[in-house]
Amino acid sequence: MTNASEDRVLLINKPLEWTSFDVVRKVRGILKMKKVGHAGTLDPLATGLLILCTGKMTKRIEEFQAQEKEYTGKMIIGQTTPSYDLETEPTEPVSYSHISDKEILAAAKVFEGEIDQVPPLHSAIKVDGKRAYQLARAGKEAELKSRKVTISKFEITAISLPEVSFRVVCSKGTYIRSLARDFGVELGVGAYLAELCRTRIGDFTLKDATSLEELAQ
Numbered sequence: 001m002t003n004a005s006e007d008r009v010l011l012i013n014k015p016l017e018w019t020s021f022d023v024v025r026k027v028r029g030i031l032k033m034k035k036v037g038h039a040g041t042l043d044p045l046a047t048g049l050l051i052l053c054t055g056k057m058t059k060r061i062e063e064f065q066a067q068e069k070e071y072t073g074k075m076i077i078g079q080t081t082p083s084y085d086l087e088t089e090p091t092e093p094v095s096y097s098h099i100s101d102k103e104i105l106a107a108a109k110v111f112e113g114e115i116d117q118v119p120p121l122h123s124a125i126k127v128d129g130k131r132a133y134q135l136a137r138a139g140k141e142a143e144l145k146s147r148k149v150t151i152s153k154f155e156i157t158a159i160s161l162p163e164v165s166f167r168v169v170c171s172k173g174t175y176i177r178s179l180a181r182d183f184g185v186e187l188g189v190g191a192y193l194a195e196l197c198r199t200r201i202g203d204f205t206l207k208d209a210t211s212l213e214e215l216a217q
Contacts, residue, residue: 007058019044074194115149
């Protein structure tokens, strides 16, 4: 039988450059438990809220994954990358001097509501039994189908070109890297995601999360 004290929901502030599974593995070691899972992947270059479930609470993982997400971050306009973030090298910059603040604010509004979004090639989606990022890193093209996602809010919070800061509220399955890429296409100068932090999942917020160091103590 499982001890009821082992059935927990943990809110972890994921460190930069850790994979979500790195965090799961670390928490398994700290708690000396095998039954630990996460409710929604964060890319290695993203930080912020990661929900971990232990024991019988792992049965609720899909419920937590389905909840609305909120992110803050920064995009760089005038350049692109194959992965849509800094996992790969940016292209040579193009001029963005003709882009006004008004155009940037208007471009963000285009993506609010239900949209069709194509996931990044450098993602964990499976194509013919292989992860898309494995194919991308091997230099192979994978055809990823678009999916319907909902962007409830795409708010531009600061503009200091080429840097554009934002806040996004979105549905499950939304790729913020793809949103940054599509935002750059809308502006006509390209863009990539330079920084990302998940601040909320449903009613769970980052301010209530603990670090791995604090958990270990």
